[in-house]
Amino acid sequence: MKLSVILWGIPQAMRTCAMVFPKFKERLKEHDCIAQFALREPRGRGRWIALKNGKISTGAGIHSNPTFTIWFKNKKIAASFLTPPFDMLERIHAAKNFQITMDGPDNLIVWFMHLVASMESYTWTEGTDMGDGVKRYTNGTNGGPIFVYVKDGKILRTTPMDLADDDPDSYTIKARGKEFKPPRKTTLAAHGACQKSMVYSKNRILKPMKRVDFDHKGERNIQNRGKSEFVEIEWEEALEIVSSEIKRCKKVGPGAILVANGSHHQWGNLGHYLSAFNRFWNLIGVSKLMHSPDSWEGWFWGAQHHWGNSMRLGAAEPYGTVEDCLQEAEMMVFWSSDPDASYGFEGTQRRRWAKELGIKMVHIDPYLNHTAAHLGGKWISPKPGTDTAFAQALTYVWITEDTYDKEFVEKRTTGFAEWKAHVLGEDDGIPKSPEWQENETGIPARDVRALAREWAKKKTYLGAGGWGCGVGGACRGPTGAQWARMMTILAAMQGIGSPGSNMGNLQFGAPVDMNFYFPGYAEGSMSGDLAYSANSTNNYQRMPHIVTMNSVKQVIPRMWLPEAIMGKPKLGYVTAVDSVVGQFFPIGYPSPGHAKVEMIYKYGSSSFGTMVESNRWVRMYQSENLKFVVNQSVWMEGETTYSDVILPACTVFERWDIGEWYNVGPGYVHHMYSMNNHRVISLQHKCIEPRGESKSDYDIFLAIAEKLDLGAVYSEGGNSELEWCKRAYESSDAAKDMSWRKFLKKGYYIVPPEPEESRPPVGLNWFYEGRKKDVPEPYPLPSDYVENYGEGLQTPSGKYEFIPTTLAKFDDPERPPLNKYMRTFENAENEPEIAAKYPLRMLTPHSRYAFHLMGDDEGCFVRDIREHRVKVDDHYYLTCRLSPADAAARDIKDDDLIRLWNDRGSVVCAAQVTDRLRPGVISVPTASAEYRPAGEPGRSTDLGGCVNVLNTKKPITTKSHGIRPNGTLIEIEKWTGVDTWKPVEPLSEYVA
């Protein structure tokens, strides 16, 4: 088609659209401008379109006074760019090579381009009509996908999804003469089921705010941060302050701005911090936090040295394990494994099948956890941090009774002789016998022998950690590395990969289609970021978009952010996943050539409730070094008011997004959706308008970007979130089966299950049998194989190493090559004073009912769950579990308010007395969205429930920066109502 006709068509289409769609007509009134489309060659060719009071006028050629101009190099390029169907790859390519450029006010260009692009979307319909004015939409949460019923602009109800009759069939597993099929619906964890109360919470931030005594042009009154009141301001003022501070800090030097996000986000790919947030901050240039692999700690810093799997952060291969376990296993040992607490209930159904099949179950956990209580079986309760001794004694029985897989050990491993000698006590004179471990763990020697013999006799699945193949629980403690390493040693000694003998707890490895592509949230979505996400694996080619790169290289290890801000140089280690030894590389702050951080842009998720020794964060905010703090949040959380400007973001229900349940992505958690019984891709509908003046994160970043002339770059020429959703959807395999229009209307797509014959083989079975790797996992990298490609493990020998070679090259006293049992920190021998003062060991698992602290909001239904919080005198206190013996000794009864304290912090909780804990052990979740200091912030008792103030900031091992939150020593007493606690300022290097 002739270019002149194409150009003429644009204003005609706009006029027609305005006639048919009143909403579009309204939009035309938003700005007056004159848009000029022009060719560089031949000069003088083009068309202008003027908008005045919503009326369109147009003319051929060049206008004498256009507001902005969109230049095309020549006729051919212009025609290709403007003719549908639009090839995004060609468009991006044209922009990257300056074949198309734009001159003029950034915000108007963005507005106009979006206006034109949006015309198509007015013909789109969405949602299912349920009658009586009710529309049913879809969305996604961290706890599962969700139907959202809306009436009159308000959310009526939210429910799990029922699969329709015409949705694909669910998988069938045949095991021991029975057939198992999952129910035809999705499931929701508590923090997914409470979302309506989160959307409408009284704690929602609905307008931008500014601290009353903060003036970015005058007195900042930093010493009052966290104490002062706030006043509501208009968006224009908020954006002005934020953008001018960004400009000021950039002039201070590269890296003066630090962005601090949490580890998680509301669900959805586009709005994720790895997407919209990363894209924006790459365009600004910022220092970032190096997150430790906090769910994986012991696996990452320890276990992976034995067998590789760096791209899974040291966790095991999950393929085929659900079927294999149900078909072959005779026993399941859940070791520090409570999937029912943190990972929804898809796996719960499968574990009930295992129970039905008569598979024996053993649960090793100081607390009789939720999974253990539901399934029943033998409960073994070691003292926290002593599991390694127990595990070593198991190997002692196997060695002395000759009941381990000798052939596997001989052919597929190295270093066993040294390991065996150590277990027998030939090197240190201490045989690691069942009697020896009893002294450490409190577990009777006879139980060790019984378990070891059962394990040797029966085909056993070791469910290590919450996922069964890694993650959570004991790996996040002072002896976490020792423990995770022992899990791999146990698995290796019993021939991991042989039928019925593997790692898993039926959480990972359901027979869903693992080859069907839909991007996970870790794949970067629109970010353009190839360095800090898995974007380069699939997404960057499938959804062509512009690359963005952060030119600032400065990084601060997250757990020592307060120290860094308060002026202490900090060393950390890289959370590298492409190789096993990448984690040995130190990173430092401040980085060469970079400025010290003086501005923090805090993005949701209160650190006070989640970071270790979190009183440090509180104190950090009053440091004179921190000139400006912005907090962009949806809800008022403990940390939100420790800022100067607060920007209100909205929930996923108020903006467009798209995502697949539990799909994270390669290089992080590949195939995580194998936790589900169905692969569910949801359009995350914008169900209602943003509440108050809150905006989507994308719109907030776009607004700031426009102040810096980055709007067109950030939005890639005016894409709205809905357009990005379409691009994301069409990049996936789902679009090959269901059109965008149909998906938009229906809201979800179920991926058909993997047929039986093509299901992937069982993880590590290839290794067990000495074959090439045959599971659909794109790693290790070719460069990390020492044998021929596809042969062996990601270790220097290609075999399982009982004594890791990589650790031998790195001198970390807490990670010796030989996995010795070392007593947990703050023990009676090494630190007798502390141990005497604080006799109770505290576990701080994740909450079952909140997702970290999402769902713990003061306005959320979850607070009425007594196992989460208990209401005493008008306030909901976090529930803390303790044994009857410890309670009786302190005259504590159910629902009593109790104070937990040590030298680092003091917190008030509500007591729940239970026999599910051995005496001496406390269990209280890290889940508090609320910080409520009784006195001076950071230096008094917290009534909100931030138990993390008690945990240490010592890293999991000396030369790492992993966290060790479990097993801290504390004391408890009935809360008197009067706070007399003061922090003890200790002398060690690790404290501010």
Next chain:
Amino acid sequence: MTKKWNMIVDIERCNNCRGCFLAVKDEHTGNDFPGYAAEQPRMGANWLDIERKERGAYPIVDAHFMPTMCNHCDDAPCMKVAKNGAIKKRDDGIVIIDPVKAKGQKQIVDACPYGAVTWNEESQLPQIWIFDAHLLDNGFERPRIEQQCPTDVFKSVKVSANEMRELEVTEELEVLQPELGTKPRVYYKNMHFFTKCFVGGSVVASIDGVEECVEGAEIVINKDGNEVGRATTDAFGEFKVDELEPNSGAYQLEVSGSVGSVSKTFELGADSQYLGVVALT
């Protein structure tokens, strides 16, 4: 015969995920259903609540959960104290407290022996879980708690009285406090986790001077000369005999294995018991 609604709750299947608890709040906060139920308060109104029962002592402990809600009794005590026809029993068995007529009638709250009626201070209304009558009347096939539950704890059945009698027998169902004569329509399966006791122990023996767990030992529990329970120890020497009556006095325990035997007596009070280590001689 008319088919009426009943709800079967299987306690064994409940793991306290709180999905049902939250579904009821999700349905009724911010929503008025005229003729059925007025909006419930944002916080604190647990129309469906979950009771927790833990039995035993370390290392043999169990924990179970029982969702409780309005039982939609056929002989409802609340109906007897309601004034102005504020409470109606529908033909399908569901009980509805009229959200207009019941205003101010706090006595309805106190009348319920199950504590299933909550008082809404702001609207001055007694309120209950309404079996999602408003949804069942409009195309939904089952109440929300059933749809929400990931482990099939709930099964709503619309059946005749005879069919329900049969189900009671085949499924071994019980109601809460049957002695009150309220005739609930909510039936429980596996209620023994809440109403009965277990006794457990760890059987050991000295083999070649080393203490070992005894697998396969026979456990017999007698009361007044009659056998009331029997079990075999597992690989950890543990046994658990359930469904014993609380506060039932003295019992005899006989343990016999290939390496020896032992007898003990114990008394059952209100709670389940872990007898500790039982050594065969």
